[in-house]
Amino acid sequence: MTFLLNLAKFLLIGTSAFALVACQTTSKTAETVEESTDNFEYIQAESQAEQERLQQELEQAKQEQERLQAEAENAQAEAENAQAEADKAREAQALAEEKALAEQKKADDEAAARAKAQSDAAKARADAAKAVDEGTAGVVNENVPLGMPTDSVYFDFDKSFIVPKFDDVINAHAEYLKANPDLNVEIQGNCDERGSREYNIGLGNRRALAVKAGLEILGIQGSRISITSFGSEKPIALGHDESSWQQNRRADFVY
Helix, strand or coil, rough: CCHHHHHHHHHHHHHHHHHHCCCCCCHHHHHHHHHHHHHHHHHHHHHHHHHHHHHHHHHHHHHHHHHHHHHHHHHHHHHHHHHHHHHHHHHHHHHHHHHHHHHCCCCHHHHHHHHHHHHHHHHHHHHHHHHHHHCCCCCCCCCCCCCCCCEECCCCCCCCCCCCCHHHHHHHHHHHHHHHCCCCEEEEEECCCCCCCCHHHHHHHHHHHHHHHHHHHHHCHHCCCCCCCCCCCCCCCCCCCHHHHHHHCCCEEEE
């Protein structure tokens, strides 16, 4: 009986000890599982944080690359604009230089033309003066009485006033008319071939009137003087140069 009681105590103690050990083992296992779970969650959190950090860095790197790309494109565009402006400036300069050269050439040509025109005009005036000085006379009437003046009055181009060098011609005709009071005179105005017919008729008429006025100033009655204008229709020189034109710009006296 004692043996059985001791055996029962032994079994009870053993069972309790086993239960205690099992309990302790279960507790430690639970603690280990809990600790493993905590570690996994921590590692997972750390991993998530690292991924987010890497994603953020990647996004920043992408933004930086895009910024650099934009700056490079802007720089390229500015360089192209600068090149275009430089090309435009060179083209404008070339056009300006070409225009300046053309204007200079035009000015030189005009100056040369003016110089030639002045030279030609001076030569023409000299030739005309020489022709007059050499005794240029209008063919008025070849059968004039002895002593009748036959000289004509000559005019400058497009002019109707009498130059002083022909005062003696008008004086000679006035003296002749005074010496022959029964005579009348017709003053015929003429022009060179330049100008329209209507204009030259008017100009010839003004030249004849100027000579008539000169005779009247010298005492010849206007009723003894008639005027006619032939314009350019009665030339005495048929050339087409200043010397011929000078001979045709005249007022003739016809008795």
